[in-house]
Amino acid sequence: MSAEIKQRGSLELTLRRLLADRAGLLAMLFIIALVAAAIGADGIAALTGHGPTAQFLDIGLTPTGLPVPPGGEFLFGTDQLGRDVLVRLAHGARISLAIGLVASLLAAMIGVTVGLVAGYFGGWIDVVLGRLMDLVMSIPVLLCMLSLVAVFGPSLPLSLTVIVFFSWTTMGRVIRGQVLSLREREFVTASRSMGAGHLSIMVTDILPNLGAPIIIYTTMMVPTSIIFEATLSFLGLGIVPPAPSWGGMLAEAANNSIYMFAWWLVLFPGLALLFTTLSFNILGDALRDALDPASMRHKALKKKKTSVRSAP
Amino acid sequence: QDAQTGGTLRVLGTAEIDRFDTVPPATADTGSFFRAVTRQLINFAASNDADEQIAPQADLADSVPVPTDEGLTYTFKLRQGANWDAPDGARQIVAADIERGFMRICNPSLPNPAVSYFEDLIVGYAEFCAGFADVEPTVEAMKAYIEAGDVEGIETPSDDTVVFRLKYAANDFIYLLTLPVTTPAPVEVLDYLPDSPEYRENFISSGPYTIDSYTPDTQVTLVRNPAWQAESDPLRKAYVDTIEVVAGVQPDAAMQQLQSGDGDMLYDINVPPVTVQMLTMQGDEKISTLAEGSSRMIWINTVSENNDGALRDPLVRQALNYAVNKAAIVQQLGGPEFATPLNGIFPLGILGHHDFAPYPTNNNEGDPAKAKELLAQAGYPDGLSLKMPFRNAGNGAAEAQVLQASLEAAGFKVELVPTPASDFYPRLITNFDNALNGVWDLVPSGWSPDWPGGAARSIFQPQYTYDGTHGTFNFSDYNNEEANEIAAKALATSDLEEAAKLWNQVDEIVMANPPTVPLISQTTVLYHGAAVQNFLPYAAGGNGDWTNVWLSR
Amino acid sequence: MIRFIASRIGFAALVLVMLSGFVFTLFFVAPGDPARVVAGERATEAQVAQVRENLGLDRPIFEQYLSFVGRSLSGDLGYSYRNQQPVLDLISNRMPATVSLCVGAVILWLLMGIPIGIMSARRPGSLLDRLGQGFVLIGVSFPSFVLGMAALYFLYFVPRQAGFTLFPPGGFKPFLPNPGLWAWHLMLPWFTLAFTSAAIYARLTRGQLLEVLGEDYIRTARAKGLSERKVVYKHGVRSIFSPLTTQLGADIAALLGGALVTEQVFGLQGIGSLAVQSVQTQDRPVIIGVVMLAGFFIVIANLIVDFLYILLDPRIRT
Amino acid sequence: MTVLSVRHLTIDIPTGDGHVHAARDVSFDVAAEELFGIAGESGSGKSVLSQAIMGLLPGAVISGEIIFEGKNLLDLPARDMQRLRGNRIAMISQDPLSSLHPFYTVGAQIVEAIRTHRQVSEAEALREAVDILGRVGIHDPDKRVHDYPHQFSGGMRQRVMIAMAIVLRPALLIADEPTTALDVTVQAQIIALLNEMRRELGTAIIMVTHDLELLSSIADHAMVMYAGNRMESGPGDAVLTAPAHPYTLGLLRSSPSHETRGALPSIPGQPPSLLLEQKACAFAPRCAAAMDICRKERPPLRSFADGTRSLCWLEAKASDTPAALPAAPDQAPALAQDSDIVVKVSDVRLTYGGRSLFGKNINLEVLKGVSLELPRGRTLGIVGESGCGKSTLARIIAGLLPPTSGDVTIEGQSVLGLDRRDWIEMRKRVQMVFQDPFGSLNPRRRVGSIIGGPFRIQKVAHGAARKNKVRELMEIVGLNPEHYNRFPSEFSGGQRQRIGIARALALNPSIIIFDEPVSALDVSIQAQILNLIARLQRELGLSYLFISHDLAVVRHVSSEILVMKAGQVVERGETETLYHHPQHPYTRELLAAADPHYRKSGGLADPLSSGATP
Ligand SMILES: Nc1ncnc2c1ncn2[C@@H]1O[C@H](COP(=O)(O)OP(=O)(O)OP(=O)(O)O)[C@@H](O)[C@H]1O
Ligand SMILES: Nc1ncnc2c1ncn2[C@@H]1O[C@H](COP(=O)(O)OP(=O)(O)OP(=O)(O)O)[C@@H](O)[C@H]1O
Ligand SMILES: [Mg+2]
Ligand SMILES: [Mg+2]
Numbered sequence A: 001m002s003a004e005i006k007q008r009g010s011l012e013l014t015l016r017r018l019l020a021d022r023a024g025l026l027a028m029l030f031i032i033a034l035v036a037a038a039i040g041a042d043g044i045a046a047l048t049g050h051g052p053t054a055q056f057l058d059i060g061l062t063p064t065g066l067p068v069p070p071g072g073e074f075l076f077g078t079d080q081l082g083r084d085v086l087v088r089l090a091h092g093a094r095i096s097l098a099i100g101l102v103a104s105l106l107a108a109m110i111g112v113t114v115g116l117v118a119g120y121f122g123g124w125i126d127v128v129l130g131r132l133m134d135l136v137m138s139i140p141v142l143l144c145m146l147s148l149v150a151v152f153g154p155s156l157p158l159s160l161t162v163i164v165f166f167s168w169t170t171m172g173r174v175i176r177g178q179v180l181s182l183r184e185r186e187f188v189t190a191s192r193s194m195g196a197g198h199l200s201i202m203v204t205d206i207l208p209n210l211g212a213p214i215i216i217y218t219t220m221m222v223p224t225s226i227i228f229e230a231t232l233s234f235l236g237l238g239i240v241p242p243a244p245s246w247g248g249m250l251a252e253a254a255n256n257s258i259y260m261f262a263w264w265l266v267l268f269p270g271l272a273l274l275f276t277t278l279s280f281n282i283l284g285d286a287l288r289d290a291l292d293p294a295s296m297r298h299k300a301l302k303k304k305k306t307s308v309r310s311a312p
Numbered sequence B: 001q002d003a004q005t006g007g008t009l010r011v012l013g014t015a016e017i018d019r020f021d022t023v024p025p026a027t028a029d030t031g032s033f034f035r036a037v038t039r040q041l042i043n044f045a046a047s048n049d050a051d052e053q054i055a056p057q058a059d060l061a062d063s064v065p066v067p068t069d070e071g072l073t074y075t076f077k078l079r080q081g082a083n084w085d086a087p088d089g090a091r092q093i094v095a096a097d098i099e100r101g102f103m104r105i106c107n108p109s110l111p112n113p114a115v116s117y118f119e120d121l122i123v124g125y126a127e128f129c130a131g132f133a134d135v136e137p138t139v140e141a142m143k144a145y146i147e148a149g150d151v152e153g154i155e156t157p158s159d160d161t162v163v164f165r166l167k168y169a170a171n172d173f174i175y176l177l178t179l180p181v182t183t184p185a186p187v188e189v190l191d192y193l194p195d196s197p198e199y200r201e202n203f204i205s206s207g208p209y210t211i212d213s214y215t216p217d218t219q220v221t222l223v224r225n226p227a228w229q230a231e232s233d234p235l236r237k238a239y240v241d242t243i244e245v246v247a248g249v250q251p252d253a254a255m256q257q258l259q260s261g262d263g264d265m266l267y268d269i270n271v272p273p274v275t276v277q278m279l280t281m282q283g284d285e286k287i288s289t290l291a292e293g294s295s296r297m298i299w300i301n302t303v304s305e306n307n308d309g310a311l312r313d314p315l316v317r318q319a320l321n322y323a324v325n326k327a328a329i330v331q332q333l334g335g336p337e338f339a340t341p342l343n344g345i346f347p348l349g350i351l352g353h354h355d356f357a358p359y360p361t362n363n364n365e366g367d368p369a370k371a372k373e374l375l376a377q378a379g380y381p382d383g384l385s386l387k388m389p390f391r392n393a394g395n396g397a398a399e400a401q402v403l404q405a406s407l408e409a410a411g412f413k414v415e416l417v418p419t420p421a422s423d424f425y426p427r428l429i430t431n432f433d434n435a436l437n438g439v440w441d442l443v444p445s446g447w448s449p450d451w452p453g454g455a456a457r458s459i460f461q462p463q464y465t466y467d468g469t470h471g472t473f474n475f476s477d478y479n480n481e482e483a484n485e486i487a488a489k490a491l492a493t494s495d496l497e498e499a500a501k502l503w504n505q506v507d508e509i510v511m512a513n514p515p516t517v518p519l520i521s522q523t524t525v526l527y528h529g530a531a532v533q534n535f536l537p538y539a540a541g542g543n544g545d546w547t548n549v550w551l552s553r
Numbered sequence C: 001m002i003r004f005i006a007s008r009i010g011f012a013a014l015v016l017v018m019l020s021g022f023v024f025t026l027f028f029v030a031p032g033d034p035a036r037v038v039a040g041e042r043a044t045e046a047q048v049a050q051v052r053e054n055l056g057l058d059r060p061i062f063e064q065y066l067s068f069v070g071r072s073l074s075g076d077l078g079y080s081y082r083n084q085q086p087v088l089d090l091i092s093n094r095m096p097a098t099v100s101l102c103v104g105a106v107i108l109w110l111l112m113g114i115p116i117g118i119m120s121a122r123r124p125g126s127l128l129d130r131l132g133q134g135f136v137l138i139g140v141s142f143p144s145f146v147l148g149m150a151a152l153y154f155l156y157f158v159p160r161q162a163g164f165t166l167f168p169p170g171g172f173k174p175f176l177p178n179p180g181l182w183a184w185h186l187m188l189p190w191f192t193l194a195f196t197s198a199a200i201y202a203r204l205t206r207g208q209l210l211e212v213l214g215e216d217y218i219r220t221a222r223a224k225g226l227s228e229r230k231v232v233y234k235h236g237v238r239s240i241f242s243p244l245t246t247q248l249g250a251d252i253a254a255l256l257g258g259a260l261v262t263e264q265v266f267g268l269q270g271i272g273s274l275a276v277q278s279v280q281t282q283d284r285p286v287i288i289g290v291v292m293l294a295g296f297f298i299v300i301a302n303l304i305v306d307f308l309y310i311l312l313d314p315r316i317r318t
Numbered sequence D: 001m002t003v004l005s006v007r008h009l010t011i012d013i014p015t016g017d018g019h020v021h022a023a024r025d026v027s028f029d030v031a032a033e034e035l036f037g038i039a040g041e042s043g044s045g046k047s048v049l050s051q052a053i054m055g056l057l058p059g060a061v062i063s064g065e066i067i068f069e070g071k072n073l074l075d076l077p078a079r080d081m082q083r084l085r086g087n088r089i090a091m092i093s094q095d096p097l098s099s100l101h102p103f104y105t106v107g108a109q110i111v112e113a114i115r116t117h118r119q120v121s122e123a124e125a126l127r128e129a130v131d132i133l134g135r136v137g138i139h140d141p142d143k144r145v146h147d148y149p150h151q152f153s154g155g156m157r158q159r160v161m162i163a164m165a166i167v168l169r170p171a172l173l174i175a176d177e178p179t180t181a182l183d184v185t186v187q188a189q190i191i192a193l194l195n196e197m198r199r200e201l202g203t204a205i206i207m208v209t210h211d212l213e214l215l216s217s218i219a220d221h222a223m224v225m226y227a228g229n230r231m232e233s234g235p236g237d238a239v240l241t242a243p244a245h246p247y248t249l250g251l252l253r254s255s256p257s258h259e260t261r262g263a264l265p266s267i268p269g270q271p272p273s274l275l276l277e278q279k280a281c282a283f284a285p286r287c288a289a290a291m292d293i294c295r296k297e298r299p300p301l302r303s304f305a306d307g308t309r310s311l312c313w314l315e316a317k318a319s320d321t322p323a324a325l326p327a328a329p330d331q332a333p334a335l336a337q338d339s340d341i342v343v344k345v346s347d348v349r350l351t352y353g354g355r356s357l358f359g360k361n362i363n364l365e366v367l368k369g370v371s372l373e374l375p376r377g378r379t380l381g382i383v384g385e386s387g388c389g390k391s392t393l394a395r396i397i398a399g400l401l402p403p404t405s406g407d408v409t410i411e412g413q414s415v416l417g418l419d420r421r422d423w424i425e426m427r428k429r430v431q432m433v434f435q436d437p438f439g440s441l442n443p444r445r446r447v448g449s450i451i452g453g454p455f456r457i458q459k460v461a462h463g464a465a466r467k468n469k470v471r472e473l474m475e476i477v478g479l480n481p482e483h484y485n486r487f488p489s490e491f492s493g494g495q496r497q498r499i500g501i502a503r504a505l506a507l508n509p510s511i512i513i514f515d516e517p518v519s520a521l522d523v524s525i526q527a528q529i530l531n532l533i534a535r536l537q538r539e540l541g542l543s544y545l546f547i548s549h550d551l552a553v554v555r556h557v558s559s560e561i562l563v564m565k566a567g568q569v570v571e572r573g574e575t576e577t578l579y580h581h582p583q584h585p586y587t588r589e590l591l592a593a594a595d596p597h598y599r600k601s602g603g604l605a606d607p608l609s610s611g612a613t614p
């Protein structure tokens, strides 16, 4: 063993690969900046002297109630109620990020649990859970959301519930597929032959091997959830005003086609949304490249297949 | 440009025309449709002149009659040549058709709320309706009841004469006769339930147009009614050949299609304020306005136990009246051209409106200091927390947020509750239990009278009187005997100036201990495509008159 | 094989029954009073009660559900509360717009997504591939309504300001008598609806094709002396049909959602806007009908996908 | 006549981690009708080399010359190369399962090959396809031509591949491990077929394999590769019987068939990474005969009288210098004499029931009444072709799978129907070592916790005590205890199998079942593991069940052998007895297939007729 190469830990390797990916790095930086902006939203509000819900009827609106374009007082202009778009954007980041992260984490948890149980036990459990996933996937999501909101009224928890309810299946299917092949692997038999029980096998043997898909798909689910929330807000089914969310801001801009005159109302939240989802998508791709051992050797050549459920 | 006939008028709407039959309750927008396919004794002219818009004119009647018998008897002569497009050919509309029309209003299957006006007024009508209510809501039973029945106060001495006898002299009776619900009914319609699919299929027109095809929820196509004779109709010119009323187009998209020439007029869509300003900025001149007597106000819940019944305290309600920034709402709606701050219950253009300010503030911008003072006086120096649901559609959210901002400045913490448009009135507000249980404290609300002009009755009665039944637009069962008495006098006098003064008193009495915060009188803004000529607002339809425009493409 | 088909159809039926139960419960257990909506905003309590009785809303929920299921089985989805028209008619009246929109969008996204994916996969790492990847990322990151707004602004509003009409701002024109007008009016909606999915298909195609191109049988094809075109198109692309079909099946549900948003933005008289409107007026039979019909289409589409899958893959077929 | 002449071929493949030097200065000639063998362990560059000749290595940096029929293929424009491919040079690859397009019928695929190079009608081409399928021994070719690849068995698919390759009568056929994925018996048929084609059509064949045995029996010329280098080349006989290079010799010695008993002289260590630059002899770190110069300078190419050439500093042939040999560990296994029976399997049957995708009931009887006995301290070998039920049997004995009927007792206690406590106890007696050293170790867990897993599950030893035990075990199986915290992926195949063995030893079992423990390993590594297994048995007095499809390996380790066919035991006996006097025809067939001498003489009666049925 004289010609031994220095061995690196897999975490270190992953990080090195991730950092070597320039786009991924940029995406990560953007997300960090965004999180900072969300946390420091009150700071931005203090800096500009404009609260997120403060209406500047005199300087923020024309006498006939039109918003004013970006300028010295309002860097990103004002909205139709004379509020500072910049400040609202920063505050909106909180809600968008919170929804994106919480929804994808919850969905991931459900997806992983269901996928793991279905894939591991197989048989009728798999059939039942598999059919359940099929069922959820055959529900016309937006229509149901529409009806739900009509019944219960819009609220953040409802949006969250709906997003989670409809997005765990992708994860569930991926995990199930992986577990189906993992459980046939001999290390599972080996564990069994040591006397390990089902729970122990699922948690200590199979789960660690799902790290890559879990991380990748959770990351990928964040932008989908953010877009989903934005779409709901756009249809007037999102969060309660005057709290700002990006989707809500865009919906307000779309309302009455005001954006055709006040382009800044759609440009800034639109870009924020685009860059955020883009960053998470790029980060997801980068993580996939870094985590997926299959892509280690032929980095440029191989990309694992994905079936992404598109956001409406 | 000279008038020209022909062409297809495309009218765009979000919802479809909700009623083909004038009897069941319909939205105000349906008035435009009824204008094209039905005629009433009295109607309005389409006009750009605000006064002319609300002046009653003879339609089926050959003239607007002067009441006799101290205002208790109205005798109408019917215009000859006004025909039904009956299945067996054109047939003159006769007096019996008028009475039949009235009889159908209180049918037990789909009655019209406007029935109460007539029960109140026409001799024997309440009795007729009480009997009708016990009839099985089937075609046969209803038909039999109508054919056998008679309303004492509606007499048909000859085919071309109708006489109405009233319980008291009502100065707005002529206005009541402009309501589409008073449309005469041909004998054939008794074979169908009101506005049933069969009714729609066998539609009998009396206007210049009739229904050619109806694709539910998608499109109604109107073509010329062969039985209609132009010389019998002074109000409708019927220039275009075909009218397509398209449903399912969202307001923004509809506005765009109007601008791009894919559509000509709007059906149930009001031009959004922002769009108006954008259009004005671009120098677009195809904007017109129409005062229908619409107003917006905040209703105050005076029956709940929230905040230990704080809102029952007149001081608190007065504080609310001081707090609100009405100018900001006007600004939101596009400025003084489109809205005016309102301080009483009767909006501009309604007999009874007067310019007074029980709770004056500078430029109507609200007076937070004064409001806080009153609040403290009432025992709430730390302000109050109030729940305010709002209608989550159109301008609702913007208005609610503006209100929230000005109320908060005066020490009211306002929690906004977005409510789907479909739920707002039917489920939340008009359900008295919700008021009693304190589900809401304040609600922004709007009201348009059932007819324009002398419509104080249609504002005061449904909103500010309580006769023991809940579920109307009097959200917290407001009632004031003093106001009621004066209102009764105002209705019974035939002297309009006298009536106006009395209504002013009513307004002042109500506002002294206000159940609402009046916000603005609103003007409806209308818009049309470039091809549309002679666009004249029609007050009872809330939009341009289809039967008087012509097209030049 | 027969058993397989039978079991798939059985499951499809089960899905529909569960869906109907779900929707029905949602609407009938939920508060809210359609009778009040039908009776009109100014109706009195007594009048509302009368309407409620006329609509049969005073019967027990379970009874209503059973009669609903019974009727649905014979293809009768009931009548609208609003205009008493058969729900099925209402939906089929709105069908042309939605079908035009969806079918066109599907074709457009396949025509965009697959070739981009193939181009990317043929030369991974090339400029073309990078452009393709960029397209993919932007595509999956854009909410479709923002895209619709952008399309309206740049392709309709800006040209109109400049004095000419590049594309109309939507509005549905029937296919006959003027297919050109139909297509012209649908251009922006198609593009809006297709964009995101095109990106997803480009990504999927690229990934799958790259994987396939690494397979042994592709080496065999090359070793036979086939031209690179033939290797990629005949041997490579043939193998990605199955995963693409699967994705297509999964996309139907999303497609309907996307159509709903697109119809709103472009003012198309489709089923989506019917649904929105029915929700606004609490016209429950119509909402239930639309949801059920959408579910039905999704289920049928997935059935077709299952069968296509068998057709496409001889390993399963024989 | 030289068909192909490769000169100083060097291949570098750029990857994310650096350049893979897959071939370094490789030269050889192949004549018409010749079978040229290329041997070497996994990763030595054999496939890369053959793909380079086909021109199927896009992105690789290739220098040197590949002269085919007078033209340098490396200079040829892509179009011309494409015209040669399939037409003049054809290829068959290792895995017939994945080398045919699953969505096209075999006929279509052959027709496509024909019509790519020749202007013939579809019908004409199909006739030719049927003809050629018939000639490679497919029954009813006119019907089967319309079947899809999945409807053929592995051996038949390989025949289809061959048919497709030879249908245009190429001058050169490159066969990259054409038989590794097949059973020994089928293997022999394919080789025989190739031989026949070569003689009949005059095709030159390059045969790539890691099976030295095989090469020595059929190759006219052979070349041995190691880490991208051509270590030795020359006439097949010479290279494989009297090798010049110590590496070749080491390989031959490590193959169990040569030493009947005792420890195998294995080559220590493992092959170098191809990412590293090589300045000296690539084999030097593992070479017992290495000299100083070996580690400093690139060795010269030496030619020997018998035509062999060797890339080595040794002047004499390795086979002639006893010093070059690693000292063979002496002792013979001390067979335990007390023969109480530890494992008793009586009439075990197993039927897999189930339903296929389309709902057909499948009742697959995998084991049809197997009985066996394993005496303490002895090794029972089990051989049989793929799918005959060996692994199933192993699982049943280990208690991981309940049999449909029959009984298994271990040290007198039945393994069936145990409750949870007894089951855990039972685990301490029987352990298993699996075929795939990659699959049987959890890639996401550290070696320490893998080996310590049994302690965790059985709740023995904690914390430091457990860690010490793990270190002990690692030392026993020859792993560096310092590597406690690594992941399995950071170990070589051989080391991984040691980890697997260490884990099996953790609970001090008395019986270990080896299910093909070395079939995934190269010979040089295989020998290390076989030696380890033998040592452990000696030192710990373990009883083994040893499963393999490789008769030579089984024969090397077992005292007694059981031959299985289609779920039944067809023959059993003491190793040597069975080997020398096989009773059952199937055993004979197996032996014949495995014996190089049988192969060379084409000993199997009719290689074309016994194709497997789908
Ligand atoms: N396309 C490629 N890109 C990068 N490296 C490669 C590629 N193909 C092969 N290699 C590397 O080249 C080396 C030689 O591989 P090759 O497949 O030729 O080995 P082999 O001798 O055929 O082994 P085996 O017996 O396992 O088939 C290996 O280290 C392999 O990882
Ligand atoms: N879970 C299962 N369900 C159904 N059939 C199975 C299952 N596992 C194995 N078989 C079948 O049982 C037979 C014997 O399998 P087994 O793995 O025991 O063979 P083997 O002799 O170990 O083969 P190999 O040498 O390929 O490992 C095969 O035909 C296989 O297809
Ligand atoms: Mg190889
Ligand atoms: Mg096996």
Ligand code: NI
Binding pocket: D281, D283, D284, D287, D290, D294, D299, D312, D313
């Ligand atoms: Ni050497």
